[in-house]
Structure formats: structure tokens, C-alpha cells
Amino acid sequence: MDAEAQGSIKKIVESQDSKDNFIVVLGASDLEGAEISAETVTLGDPSFAGPLAGVSLGLPVYHILEPDVRKYIPEDVYNESVGIMAMVIDPQEVGERFKNIREKVAKNNPS
Amino acid sequence: MSVVIKDCAYVLVHVPDFVRYGSKPSRDIAVNGEEGRQLEKRISEHVRSYEEAVAYPPNQVFIGNIHPDELHNILKPWYEHPLEDAKREGKFGEILGEEEFYGWVRIADDFNLIWLTPDFIERIRDKAASSPFLTESDLKKLGSGVPLGKILDKVEHDFALPLYYEGAIVGSVRRDHDMDDSLKAHVLLENIFAKASGALVMHHLFRRANLKPEEVDFVLSCSEEAVGDRYNRGGGSLSKAIGEMCHCVNATGHDIKAFCAAPLHALLDAASMVEAGIFKNVVVVGGGCLAKIGMKYSGHLKHQMPILEDVLAGIAFAVTKDDGVNPIIRLDCVGKHDIGAASNQEAIMRSLVIKPLNKIGKKMMEIDRYATEMHNPEVTLPAGSGNTPYTNYKLMGALAVMAKEIDPGSIEEFVRKKGMPGFSPTQGHVPAAVPFLGHALEAMRRGEMNTTLFVAKGSLFLGRMSQLSDGMSLLLERNPQARKS
Amino acid sequence: MKLIREVKIMFQGKKAIVIGERDGVPGPAIAKCLSAAGAEIVYTTTECFV
Secondary structure: OOHHHHHHHHHHHHOOOOOOOEEEEEOOOOHHHHHHHHHHHHOOOOOOOOOOOOOOOOOOEEEOOOHHHHOOOOHHHHHHHOHHHHHOOOHHHHHHHHHHHHHHHHHHOOO | OOEEEEEEEEEEEEOHHHHHHOHHHHHHHHHOHHHHHHHHHHHHHOOOOHHHHHHOHHHHHHOOOOOHHHHHHOOOOHHHOOOOOOOOEOOOEEEEOHHHHHHHHHHHOOOOOEEEOHHHHHHHHHHHHOOOOOOHHHHHOOOOOOOHHHHHHHHHHOOOEEEEEOOEEEEEEOOOOOOOHHHOHHHHHHHHHHHHHHHHHHHHHHHHHOOOHHHOOEEEEOOOOOOOEOOEOOOOOHHHHHHHHOOOOOOEEEEOOEOEOHHHHHHHHHHHHHHOOOOOEEEEEEOOOHHHOOOOHHHHHHOOOOOOOOEEEEEEEEEEEOOOOOOEEOOOOOEEOOOOOOOOHHHHHHHHHHHHHHHOOOOHHHOOEEEOEOEOHHHHHHHOOOOHHHHHHHHHHHHHHHOOOOOHHHHHHHHHHHOOOOOEOOOOOOOEOHHHHHHHHHHHHOOOOOEEEEEEEEOHHHHOOOOOOEEEEEEEEOOHHHHHO | OOOOOOOOOOOOOOEEEEEEEOOOOOHHHHHHHHHHOOOEEEEEEEEOOO
8 A cells, every 4th residue: 555545544543533433445456465455554554664554553444345345335336336346356255355354453453 | 541550669678777766666765764775785686687688578578579378378477487599679679778778868868967977988889889770960979978076976966866887876867957846867867768768669660660750740759757847847748859869850749648548549649640631650659667667676575576677668659541551540439438437447448448349330259359458467466466457358358248248257268368468567658558559460460360459547546636547448450451452 | 442343334424444446446436335335435545556
């Protein structure tokens, strides 16, 4: 995730009293890259290069293609905006990966 | 229709000593003090030799010596499976070494921005003189050099950047104004690299197309740079500067700016000018982008790979009136991503693929090949940036499913038959569909292929003036007169 | 901070940070979905890695 995005996210989140209401949703096409972005907004920038290096925001992070995200979006809006990508990137695989990411974060940040 | 692409040229310039000056490496080096110096050292230890860059299979595809499909048969990683007997000369151009490129850069310099030591000038003079393209008047511009002491002083005290060859300082690039960011040394270096590599590829185009410089009426640069000054940061015209360097005495030009989609925009403009009868010979040229060099270096270092983004890329196309031989540009089948169209992938692809094909009554599966974002996946995957051509071909396959032309189980087959592996350097504008144009021209001239749709996207949102994406598509078709014979 | 352990997600009233990708799902497309689900979009970007 580029440094500018990291900086903006850090600023927005730290400007609020509570992080409880934030949610991050990604749209990356490459799942390895998505995992890096997910780690960046949860445990901190794994490359230790950007503003979120060493900063654990612990935000809930999802991918727009996860089946468990899709079910909360009105169908017509989802089909038009995102639908075609479900044939390009396997939603089941995305769902599994992100579930694992969230479980890993929960283990690192129990509360 | 009365417009053809007469010919094309593609060059690569190997610039290992300039990876430090790519945008991402230079920013990372600058941020971190002693760590930055260590990083710079690490980067210089992970660059490839010229011979390795020449033998690298995707680079040989780019200059036309092997077809993109042959990459399916070469073991990965490609950088560990160099081609035997790989040549620097390609069907479409060449892979130039850094030492020779310094000569082109010095010759491109009309403002004494680039200082090289007398020893280095002597070292590069013979190679420059043996170039089939450089004239006596060009070679005079090499000059006699500037003493190393003066160069080092300029670097130390006046914000000049040192220029290296094989790790040693051989020159500098100076700024041309003390308060103008558009004329600072790094920007001028980017601009002059685009100019010099643009001139190299344009010369190759003239030779391939049997086109004399004085026959060119207009030049359209689709390069990624911003030639300008503090009052007009992208004023241009790199087109005219490259045209001048190539002695196009009867031409003028202007620069096309559309982020990565610029080459297709430029080809559209060129074709329109010729179709309208305004000009006979229009050249589209894209010089290399120094800013994009080493963009993914950290992924390569992390995976113990050589830094693969060590080549500038140049592209050039000659657009002219129908000659009954060369493939035509179907001006009745132009795809564009309109302002009012939605920004989701389906809407973009419908605009660029379905809509233009519908205009001429064609279905997706009737097109022989598609050329999309042709970025070499070996460069992008280690950095977590995915396999861009593969993703885009799958998207096109998905579109064909939605158009009920294929079933969902046939998307991979679509990718394999209608697509190809990525092979282009990640130079921004260069990978955007056009790397396949030379191969398409060859196949169509041989009667092996009838149609290719070139589809490119541009990330306008990066400029922070619009959230919109952009895109353009053009259909190239085998010349109908050639089909009859 | 309380992390969401369960699969159930409600976007209603959430402050959404959207990181899209040009060759994946662009930011505005994600934002449209989340807005339709009741989220407030506080940041959107589309990354372009090439």
C-alpha cells in the first residue's frame, strides 16, 4: 500500500476517539498483494517503509469479493459494480484468505 | 478506411546505473540517510549485466526476435533461463547498452545540462561514431567533456546529480533554475532520457519503414514525462524535440497526454489526421520513462531476484495512407471510456470491447487476438502487484461470458487462445496494448491473422484532477486488398 | 479494541476506508457498494501498481 494511502488512513483513524466504527474494504486483484495491504492496516506495514510501519491500527479488513461481504450489499448494485470480477478472482478463495487474515490479527491483538 | 500502420519499431536501453534514479528507488534512498546509502549499494549489487538483459526472454519478445506465445515454452523464472545466442539486434529494433546510450543523451542535450568527463567522452565516441543513425553533426555535439573536478563541485554545491557508469562517477546532470522544480536536475534527466530513447526508436522506425525523416509531416509523442517550466509544467513539446533530433525538417508535432493510454490516443489522432487528408506520414513515438525504472525493486530484492526494471523502452509507429499491403486501423471501430460511463470493470470493458465491436457487427470471439496491459508478470508478481495481462484477459473472458458467447468454464481457454503472456517492461505507457502491435503487423502481413483489438487503460485518478479512469481501444485488421491477393 | 470475530458484518453506520485497484475492483465501485449498504465512506483510493 503506498505511503500516501497509509498516511491518510493513519490520520483519519487517529483523529477519532475510537477505532470501533471503522472498516477497511480492499479490491486488490492479486491476493498476495491484498494480504500485504490487509496486514498494513491491521498489524502494521510489513515492509517497514510507510507511515504505518510499526503502527498496529487493528482495523477490521475485508475484500469486496468475499461472499460474506457480498451478502450485505444490494444485489443490483453489487452485480453492476463488482459482479464481473467474481468470474476473474475466485470469491471462495478470497473469503478463505481474508478469514485467515482476520483470525491471525485476532490472535495478535486479543481483546 | 484509408489508414494503415506502415511499420513499427521497439527498443530497449539497459540502464543499470540509473536504477538509483527511478522514482521509487530514489525516494527510498533519499528518505533514510545511512540506510539510504546502504540501500543504494544493495540496489547496485542486484542489477543485471547487459548480456543478461539482452538474453532475457521477455526482452527478446519485445524487440521482435521471438513471439509472445513462445514464452509458454520457456521455463520460469525467465531470468534464470536466458535465450542462447540472443542478439542485441531485433526484428523490430535493438537492445542498447548504457555506455552507448550516454552518447545519445549527450547528443540530445541542447542546453549543456549533461556534463561528462573527457575520458568518458573519448570512451563513448567510437561507439557513437559506429552507430548507423548518428551523423557527423550529431557526433560534434558530444563535445570534449568537462573536468571531473568541476563535475564533482557542481554535484557538491549546486544540486547537480552525479551520473554513473559501472559504479563510477562519469558525469553530472545539472539543474537549470534554482527555484523551478520543473527544471531541477532529476526532472531534466527524465526528460532528456525520454528524448534520447525516443530518437533512437524513431531512427529504427525510419529504417524499417523505409521512411525518410524529411517525409514525416507530424510527430505525436506519447511519452511519460512533463517537459515544461514553472509557468507551464507540461508545456511540451517532446514531439518536436525528438523530431528535431531525428532531422524531421518538414514536421512539427505535439504531445499526447493520457497517462498509460496515451499510445492508443496518439495512434487514433495520427490515423484521424491521415484519414482526413491533412497529413500523409504521421509518426507516433514514445520515449522511455526513467521514473518507472526500479519501481518494484523492493519485491525483487525481497525474493533474491535481479532488479528486472532496468531497461527504458521506446516505441514508434508510422501511420500513413492505405498502401494496399499493411494492416488498416478500423476508424469505424474505436472504443473509448466516456466520462458518463461508470467506472466499474464491466462498464469499462463494455465501452472498450463490446460497444466498438457492435458498431461493425462483430462478436468478441470473431477477433483473433486481444492485446491488453502487457506488463511482464515476472516483474510485478514478486511485488504483490499481480499478473496484469492475465487478470485483464480473464476479465475479457468474463465479458464474453456475459455476452453469452462462451460459457464460464471456457474463460481459461479464452485467455490462452485470445491472449498471451505479458512481456513488456513496466514503463507505464509502453505496456498498454501496443507491445503486440509489431507481432500483429507481421502476422497480418503473412496472412496468419486477420484482426487484433488493442485495449488500453489510463489511470487518470493518479493526477488528482479526476476520479475517473480512461481507456481506448483500436482494431487493427489485415488489409482487405492483401486478402484478395 | 474489539475485533470482529464473527462472520456477520453490518455496514450500516460504519466508517468505510476503501482501497481499490485499477486492475482489480476500483475504489469508486467498492464505495458505491458500501454506500448502498449504509456505510459512510471516509476515504477512497484506487491504487495503480503499474
